[in-house]
Amino acid sequence: MAETGFVTPEPHVFEELVAGALRAAGEDARPERRTVIEHGSANIVVLAGSTAVRVGRDRRASVRLGRAQQLIDALPELPFALPRSVAEPVRIGGLTAIAQRRVPGEPHPSGSGDPAQLGILLESLRAVPLAEVGAHLAPPHSYMGGEAWRSLLYDQAIPRLESDVRPRAERIADALSALEPPTEPVLTHGDLAGANVLWSDGRVAGVVDWDLASAGDPAEDAAALATWHGWQALHGVIDADIARRARVIAATYPLQLICFGIAHDRPDAEIARAVGRANRKLATETE
Numbered sequence: 164m165a166e167t168g169f170v171t172p173e174p175h176v177f178e179e180l181v182a183g184a185l186r187a188a189g190e191d192a193r194p195e196r197r198t199v200i201e202h203g204s205a206n207i208v209v210l211a212g213s214t215a216v217r218v219g220r221d222r223r224a225s226v227r228l229g230r231a232q233q234l235i236d237a238l239p240e241l242p243f244a245l246p247r248s249v250a251e252p253v254r255i256g257g258l259t260a261i262a263q264r265r266v267p268g269e270p271h272p273s274g275s276g277d278p279a280q281l282g283i284l285l286e287s288l289r290a291v292p293l294a295e296v297g298a299h300l301a302p303p304h305s306y307m308g309g310e311a312w313r314s315l316l317y318d319q320a321i322p323r324l325e326s327d328v329r330p331r332a333e334r335i336a337d338a339l340s341a342l343e344p345p346t347e348p349v350l351t352h353g354d355l356a357g358a359n360v361l362w363s364d365g366r367v368a369g370v371v372d373w374d375l376a377s378a379g380d381p382a383e384d385a386a387a388l389a390t391w392h393g394w395q396a397l398h399g400v401i402d403a404d405i406a407r408r409a410r411v412i413a414a415t416y417p418l419q420l421i422c423f424g425i426a427h428d429r430p431d432a433e434i435a436r437a438v439g440r441a442n443r444k445l446a447t448e449t450e
Contacts, residue, residue: 169201169203169204169220169429169433170220170221170429170430170433171201171207171220172207172218172220172221172258176255176256176258177207177218178194179253179255180216180218180253180255180258180259180260181197181209181216181218181260183253183255183260184214184216184218184250184252184253184260184261184262185197185209185211185214185216185262187250187251187253187262188214188216188249188250188262189250190211190212190213190214190262191211191212192211196211196212197209197210197211198210198211200358202358203220203372204220204423205219205220205224205227205228205374206218206219206220206224206228206372206374207220210265212265213264213265214249214262214263214264214265215246215262215263215264215265215266215371216260216261216262216263217246217260217261217263218258218259218260219258219259219260221258221427222257222258223427223428224374224427225254225257225258225259226259227301227305227374228259228261228374229252229259229261230299230301230374231299231301231372231373231374231376232248232252232261232263233298233299234296234299234300234373234376235247235248235263235373236248237295237296237299238291238296239291239295241287241291241370242283242284242287242367243284243287243367243368243369243370244264244266244267244268244361244368244369244370245264245266245369245370246263246264246265246266246369246371247263247264248261248262248263248264249262249263249264250262266361266368266369266370266371267361267363267368267369268361268362268363268367268368268369269361269362269363270357270358270360270361270362271360271362271391271392273357273391273392273393274392274393275392275393275396276388276391276392276393276396277365277366277396278396278397278398278399278400280362280365280366280367281367281388281392281396281397281400282400283367284355284360284367284370284388285381285384285385285388285400285401288349288350288351288352288381288384289349289350289381291349291350293348293349293350293378296350297378300350300376300377300378301353301374301375301376301377302377303377303378303379305353305375305377306353306354306375306419306422306423307418307419307422307423307426308422308423308425308426309426311426312422312426313340315422315425315426316336316339316415316418316422317333317336319421319422319425320332320418320421320422320425321333321336321418323421323434323438324438324441324442324445325442325446327446328441328442328445328446331445332418332441332445335414335415335418335445336415336418338411338414339411339412339414339415342380342408342411342412344380345379345380345381345382348378348379348380349378349379349381350376350378351376351377351378351379351380351381351383351384352370352373352375352376352384352387353373353374353375353376353377353379353383353384353387354372354374354375354387355370355384355387355388355391356387356388356390356391357391358371358372359371359372360388360391380408380412381401381405382401382405382406382408382409382411382412383409383412385397385401385405385406385408385409386408386409386410386412386413387413389409389410389413390413390416394406394410397409417437417440417441417444417445418441420437420440420441421434421437421438421441423437424437
């Protein structure tokens with residue numbers, strides 16, 4: 164496998180997990196018939212035929228992967244495809260591989276996007292009854308530590324930054340802390356960007372990677388979409404208050420990545436890379 168800087172299963176364990184999941188799905192398990200996608204921080208994805216196999220990078224990621232698959236399988240039909248499971252999970256040594264239906268489409272290029280399609284995507288999530296899926300949702304802010312996110316942010320993430328960018332980081336963190344919880348939480352995907360939203364013929368064809376889905380603020384998904392497609396793509400799609408909240412959330416992304424590493428016990432080198440990226444981002448962007 165390629166070097167990504169993220170933790171990975173031992174090669175022989177990874178092979179057993181993937182081969183077992185593919186066989187369970189009725190796919191050809193030979194390595195030369197697969198495409199491995201490794202950019203995800205929590206899971207590795209293997210594509211083969213009509214199946215996608217998701218493998219948790221570590222034990223914690225595997226637990227989240229199993230819960231997220233229960234959510235995916237419980238979701239109602241939506242205007243786009245979902246990676247429903249096609250076989251029972253394969254588990255080895257605390258790690259999990261799940262064979263899913265491969266979702267069609269390709270990621271949309273960054274910097275643009277059809278506002279109408281983005282509106283349909285956001286509205287379809289808001290319309291899902293939380294009572295039907297609540298048991299399978301992650302806690303709010305799970306990416307950056309769940310209930311402990313403020314402590315991680317202020318006491319552990321910001322102190323790792325270079326001294327000249329800490330004041331700005333603190334202002335960004337203060338703005339996030341000042342946001343009041345939404346009066347009516349909705350289903351939020353938690354990472355609607357890049358390769359997680361697949362397009363075909365100008366339409367949203369599918370949405371994958373539901374590990375962070377929670378009952379939360381609709382501005383969270385708006386922030387992710389705007390960061391990828393551009394804020395102009397959401398003009399007229401979201402109201403002014405959601406747009407304001409989304410900008411506050413988006414500004415914290417470099418800090419959230421540090422919190423993720425700390426909260427999920429990632430190797431020191433991985434956390435250090437996140438700190439370096441945050442230092443550069445905070446030093447170059449204007450407020």
